[in-house]
Amino acid sequence: GESVGLHLPTLSVQEGDNSIINCAYSNSASDYFIWYKQESGKGPQFIIDIRSNMDKRQGQRVTVLLNKTVKHLSLQIAATQPGDSAVYFCADAFSGTYKYIFGTGTRLKVLA
Amino acid sequence: NAGVTQTPKFQVLKTGQSMTLQCAQDMNHEYMSWYRQDPGMGLRLIHYSVGAGITDQGEVPNGYNVSRSTTEDFPLRLLSAAPSQTSVYFCASSSYGQGLSNEQFFGPGTRLTVL
Numbered sequence: 001g002e003s004v005g006l007h008l009p010t011l012s013v014q015e016g017d018n019s020i021i022n023c024a025y026s027n028s029a030s031d032y033f034i035w036y037k038q039e040s041g042k043g044p045q046f047i048i049d050i051r052s053n054m055d056k057r058q059g060q061r062v063t064v065l066l067n068k069t070v071k072h073l074s075l076q077i078a079a080t081q082p083g084d085s086a087v088y089f090c091a092d093a094f095s096g097t098y099k100y101i102f103g104t105g106t107r108l109k110v111l112a
Numbered sequence: 113n114a115g116v117t118q119t120p121k122f123q124v125l126k127t128g129q130s131m132t133l134q135c136a137q138d139m140n141h142e143y144m145s146w147y148r149q150d151p152g153m154g155l156r157l158i159h160y161s162v163g164a165g166i167t168d169q170g171e172v173p174n175g176y177n178v179s180r181s182t183t184e185d186f187p188l189r190l191l192s193a194a195p196s197q198t199s200v201y202f203c204a205s206s207s208y209g210q211g212l213s214n215e216q217f218f219g220p221g222t223r224l225t226v227l
Contacts, residue, residue: 032214043116043202043218044155089154098143098162098208099170100216102154 012109019077021106023090026071030092030101035064035075037086038105044089047075051095077108085110113138118203118219125193125226133188133222135203143208144186145170145216146178148199155202161186162208193226200224 013019025033031052036044050057050064050073057064063076073090087105119134137144145160147170157170161180175197177189186205190197200223204216 034214034216043204043221044216045218046215049215091155095214097168098214099160099168100145100155100157101171102147102156104152104154 009104010107010109012111013080014111015080015082017080019075019080019084019108021075021077021088021090021108023073023075023103024071025073025090025092025101027092027094027101028071029094032093032095032098033064033066033073034091034093034100035062035073036089036091036102037084038089039086047088080108080110082110082112084108115139116203116205116217116219118201118222120222121220122223123225125190125224127194127226129193130189130191131193133190133201133203133224135186135188135219136184137186137203137205137217138184139205139217140183141205141207141217142183143214143216144180144203144205146176146186146188147202147204148172148197149202149221150199158188158201193224195226198224198226 034049035047038044048059061078065074089105091100091102093100116137142163146158147155149155156172159178161167200221203219206216
C-alpha cells in the first residue's frame, strides 16, 4: 500500500544548530508535499509545502527539498530554537484526489 | 475568524453507542477532512469532502459516516462505537484546486475513548 515513512523517530539537536528531518514517500503519483509541526495536545500546524514541479522551497528559517527520483523529502530548520521542539510530520497527496498520506512523525528535541 | 472548530473536546462512549463529532469552519474552504491519530503515530485520513454534497473515503473509513450539506459543516458519525475507535480525531479544511494554497488548517481535536 501507499506509505510515507520517516528515517528517524527522534532527533536531538543543540540550540542554534541546523536540523534536518527526512521523509520517504512511496506513491509515484504524489505531486504535493507538506510538512506539519505538532505540539503536544494541539492539532498539526502547516509549516511549508512544495509541488512536484519544484525541488526546493524556502520559508522563514525552513527549507523543503524534494527529490522525486528517490521519492525523498526533507525539512531543514536553520538556527533551531527551543520553540521548534515538537513532532514533525510529512504528508503527500496527488492533486487529483487530495487523499493525504501522513508519515509517522519525527520528534525534534532542542537541547539548551 | 474562528478557523476550524471541533466539538466536543473529550468524549467517553460505551461499546455500541453512537455519536457525532462536529466540525465547522468559517473560511469558506471547499475541502474538509477527518483524521484519526493514534498514540505515537501519524494522522490517517478517514473521509474527506471537496465541496457540499461531495464526500469520499480516505484510508480508514470503516465504522464512520460523513455528510456535507453545507460548506461550513462536516460532521463525523460513529454508528456503533468500538474500542478500536479510541483515538484523537482531527478535522481540517483548506482551499481546493491548483493554483491555490492548499494549506490545511486543523481543529484542536476531539479525544474519544470507547470502553
